[in-house]
Amino acid sequence: MAEVGLTQTGLADSVNAALQRAGYEGTVSDRTVRNWLTGKTRWPHRRQREALEEVFDCPIIRLGFAQRDGSQAPPEVDPMLRRRFISVSAGAALSATSSPARAARSHVGMSDVERLLAKFAVIIASDHRYGGKLTIENQASALAGEALALQARGTASQRVRNALYGCAASFTSSAMWAAIDGRRFAAAQRHFDRASSLAAMSGDGGIQFRIWSHAGSLYRHMDRPSDALAANDVARSLSITRRDPMFASLGHARHAAIHGLTGDHRAVRQSLAHAQEALIKADAEAQRPMWISAFYDQAELESLALAAYLALGDYEKAEAHAHRSLAALRPTMQRSEAIAKARLAQAQLGQGDLEPAVATAMSIPKNPAGQHPRIGNMLHNFGNALRITAPTSPLTQAWDDYVHSSEGTR
Structure with missing residues (x-):
């Protein structure tokens, strides 16, 4: 060992x-x-x-x-x-x-790395459709083990070894994200500890950014904004954010979502402005790691803005960002669409618009994307808020009936 x-x-x-x-x-x-x-x-x-x-x-x-x-x-x-x-x-x-x-011992080359990345593409696609599933976490973790097994069983150049460590770190980071998405925070922390050491051995600034940025998201979902800001600051301080505005934009956008938890309106506005400016500067045709190219774009920036303003209680701005995110989403981003709709329903409810809020929540598909653990938690909170806001409304009764019928069909 x-x-x-x-x-x-x-x-x-x-x-x-x-x-x-x-x-x-x-x-x-x-x-x-x-x-x-x-x-x-x-x-x-x-x-x-x-x-x-x-x-x-x-x-x-x-x-x-x-x-x-x-x-x-x-x-x-x-x-x-x-x-x-x-x-x-x-x-x-x-x-x-x-x-x-x-x-x-056999020779290991870049073709082996490319084979691993091809398998990784399948996991990324599954994550965008379903997200948060334990099967995705396990598949990503097993693929990391496969990358490390190649290190153990074969001879390779230093370039290939660095690439294998980078693959193992990236796959472990995906396992970490699936655990975060599924609200399995203890497992996510274990994946983070392992991924950060693998990333250091790879020397890959891109994967180091991803892991620390994911750590910021982990602590944000755990309602630990101070830790989230510190972790995301590590990601934003890496040299790759100066070389590629796309990374800088993601770092700023995630910072805005964290600032939303702290109630800092000014910091949210500044971070989103920096994120938008950097995204405009980013070369859309540049070669980037699969994980960032597959999900980060204007729709994701709007989604993070939505999360920030929802946390601030600025429901009108949150709704505006929700509509922009949904309009820009790629068709394959089913999980992201469901999350945006769940947040939109919360923003509409926060403005007292009960009928559109319930209609939006009911429009979330009952397929696996709609049964995502994070979405389930968001809809549970939506139902609680609806009962507090309008306990005797027929719309509240309609929502409760809808939830019970949905649970009965699973």
Whole structure:
């Protein structure tokens, strides 16, 4: 693990990726790995043994595991050597014993990186349609494990290694975003811790921006605006925001949404003005990472402005930004459309426009995009606010009936 740069979480992900490639369910967790390391599990399940051999490209016995009969090692392996595997650093042990495995290591090139990115594109598309699903989080995390497994099993140039670390960081960041979107904040924090270290090893400023920007969003959704501003400031201070106005624009727009939580009207206006100015300057044809090209545009800027003004209680401006966001959205952004409509309904309700508010909320599809955890929470809050605002209104009764019928069809 030390030699190939795998943490306990990283090894779990890599083994799960190998299991999935073999057609099995990936069920290895951090706890499973800890049981291996402490000796609590002395002989893993056959599928796990085969996956471990694939990840490390060496026989299971060379990793220090004992067979079920309690023997310390098979006859062909010196027991002293096995004890050495347990007691010394992994790097020293492997350098002493794994030369045959090293000789069999395959070459890893940019074509392997491109193959991973092609798989990543599928996950990005699924996220835009559904968002927040645990399956998306797990798929992204498993893909990160696959990138790290390539690091472990093959020889590669430094450029390719940096690209693989960048892929692993980017995929883990997507797992983090899916967890944020699904309101699984503890899982999101774990993904952030891992993604930030992988990004540092990649030297990729773009992915470092994404991870710290996601951290800002995580803390915003957790109602921790001070931490959110600090994390987003890290993203905004990176050199990539000076090289590419698109990154600068996203940083400013997310800052505006955070300032909305603090009640700072002036900061919201300034941040949105900076975001708009930078977006106008950005070269639409420039080559950028897939993750930012796939979602950030005028519609997303308007959506973040909507979130900011909604938090400020300026419902009229929030509604205006909602309509602009919906008008500019790409057809594939189904999850974003549902979020914008849920916020629009809140803005309309805040102005006392009950009939359009209920109509907007009911227009959100009941498909998986509409069942997104964050949207579900927003509609729950909408219903509570509606009952407080107009407890005896027929529109409130109509909404409650609609909710009950929707729950009955799931």
